[in-house]
Amino acid sequence: MKFFALLLSSVALIGAAPPPAQVPSEPYARLRQIVAPVSGAEMKKTVAKLVSFGTRHTLSSQTDPKRGIGAALNWTETRFKSFGLPTIRPCDTVTGRRVPNPTRVCDMVAIQAGTERPNDVVIIQGHIDSRVTDVMNFTSDAPGANDDGSGTAAVIEAARVLSKHKFPGTIVYAALSGEEQGLLGGKILADYAKAQGWNVVTVLNNDIIGNSCGADGLCDDTHVRVLSEGPRSQGQDELAAQTHSLGGENDAPSRNISRFLDGLADHLNIGLDVRQIWRTDRFGRGGDHIPFLELGFPAARLSVAVENYNWQHQDLRTENGVVYGDTIDHMDFNYLEKVAKLNFAALAAIASAPPPPEPKAEGAVSTDTTLTWNPVPGAVAYQVRWRRTDANQWQESRRFANCISVIIPKPGLAPGKAASGQVCQVVLPHARVDDWVFGVSSVSKDGFESPVASAVPGGAFKPYIAPKKP
Numbered sequence: 001m002k003f004f005a006l007l008l009s010s011v012a013l014i015g016a017a018p019p020p021a022q023v024p025s026e027p028y029a030r031l032r033q034i035v036a037p038v039s040g041a042e043m044k045k046t047v048a049k050l051v052s053f054g055t056r057h058t059l060s061s062q063t064d065p066k067r068g069i070g071a072a073l074n075w076t077e078t079r080f081k082s083f084g085l086p087t088i089r090p091c092d093t094v095t096g097r098r099v100p101n102p103t104r105v106c107d108m109v110a111i112q113a114g115t116e117r118p119n120d121v122v123i124i125q126g127h128i129d130s131r132v133t134d135v136m137n138f139t140s141d142a143p144g145a146n147d148d149g150s151g152t153a154a155v156i157e158a159a160r161v162l163s164k165h166k167f168p169g170t171i172v173y174a175a176l177s178g179e180e181q182g183l184l185g186g187k188i189l190a191d192y193a194k195a196q197g198w199n200v201v202t203v204l205n206n207d208i209i210g211n212s213c214g215a216d217g218l219c220d221d222t223h224v225r226v227l228s229e230g231p232r233s234q235g236q237d238e239l240a241a242q243t244h245s246l247g248g249e250n251d252a253p254s255r256n257i258s259r260f261l262d263g264l265a266d267h268l269n270i271g272l273d274v275r276q277i278w279r280t281d282r283f284g285r286g287g288d289h290i291p292f293l294e295l296g297f298p299a300a301r302l303s304v305a306v307e308n309y310n311w312q313h314q315d316l317r318t319e320n321g322v323v324y325g326d327t328i329d330h331m332d333f334n335y336l337e338k339v340a341k342l343n344f345a346a347l348a349a350i351a352s353a354p355p356p357p358e359p360k361a362e363g364a365v366s367t368d369t370t371l372t373w374n375p376v377p378g379a380v381a382y383q384v385r386w387r388r389t390d391a392n393q394w395q396e397s398r399r400f401a402n403c404i405s406v407i408i409p410k411p412g413l414a415p416g417k418a419a420s421g422q423v424c425q426v427v428l429p430h431a432r433v434d435d436w437v438f439g440v441s442s443v444s445k446d447g448f449e450s451p452v453a454s455a456v457p458g459g460a461f462k463p464y465i466a467p468k469k470p
């Protein structure tokens with residue numbers, strides 16, 4: 001590519017010769033190794049156990065040792081503890097449209113603290129509660145094998161497999177309650193994360209990830225859908241005018257999580273590709289990533305390629321020869337294993353990499369684009385990526401070693417503040433800011449790359465803060 005060659009020839013550096021970026025080329029090999037023990041058979045045992053609680057409806061018994069949501073949460077706690085992980089049980093007393101009487105709603109959460117950046121958090125979650133046709137029916141058997149025993153089993157399997165490793169960042173494993181009654185458990189955990197001051201880099205919400213055929217006979221066991229919001233739900237009023245002028249409709253952090261998962265799947269060789277769905281959730285429906293989005297935390301939902309609507313939210317019955325109900329025999333555990341592997345590789349990669357920076361792009365009425373960002377602790381290099389405004393995935397990229405050496409002086413630009421190491425700056429000659437979307441990711445010493453943060457309004461992996469009015 002012509003302008004890329006020009007870019008290379010124009011690289012100049014301030015100060016001493018830069019050290020080469022110390023980045024082994026095999027992070028994907030390590031991720032494949034980490035997720036190799038992930039077991040569909042193990043998750044089948046977990047789903048069978050979850051089903052054995054009869055119903056896990058949020059309004060079911062919290063004290064019965066064998067049946068109901070309380071028993072299911074307690075059993076999940078025992079599993080987490082058996083992996084040597086500390087647990088918490090964030091709760092809230094809720095009354096609402098689907099909770100007629102004040103009810104204690106609790107999540108069961110295990111925390112694997114990061115060894116270097118414990119406040120940088122990546123969350124995997126599924127909802128442990130279940131339902132039948134009538135969302136208020138808390139007595140009938142509601143196996144919830146796939147919705148969302150599959151996501152809960154993946155959360156427990158993630159804890160089993162990843163707790164054997166150490167990561168610089170923190171991994172949170174969450175079984176959420178109250179999803180079917182109005183995304184209650186998601187809100188409880190999002191509020192808890194905010195109260196703790198966690199820097200939530202990514203939330204992977206797994207809801208219905210364990211079947212591969214629809215009621216119409218359409219089957220697909222080689223794709224998983226990743227659903228991500230476009231314009232971010234937070235700060236919309238303030239962001240709208242900027243976005244209208246500068247773009248960024250496709251560059252909320254959640255969308256870059258979607259791109260990250262898509263790129264990761266291509267390197268794992270597990271027979272699974274990502275179908276990026278560019279909407280917050282399925283048409284007219286919701287999930288537990290939404291309360292996180294509302295607080296400004298980056299989050300995406302993973303769900304099967306083909307849903308089977310006869311096998312979710314249904315009373316167990318057979319009508320005119322059609323079998324209804326969310327039972328374990330409808331599930332595909334080989335498929336669930338693949339979706340779990342993609343999840344866990346993403347958790348391991350994101351917990352291994354520093355969070356992405358917050359780049360800004362400038363270059364109006366200029367032949368060049370200038371990207372500027374503050375250094376991220378722990379990053380030894382940055383990957384600058386860019387794509388055409390109508391492309392769905394990053395097309396061009398260039399890795400730069402740490403900030404002192406990435407600085408490319410543009411004629412006439414005072415390099416002083418950059419030389420102090422306070423600011424990273426890259427000038428991309430002949431790249432018109434009008435025609436591309438730019439982004440930057442952080443790279444760890446062992447080569448793990450964070451998701452990309454786009455240099456657009458609202459692109460930062462942080463809750464949006466409106467600029468102060470003068």
Ligand SMILES: [Zn+2]
Nearest residue numbers: 147148207208
């Ligand atoms: Zn669900």
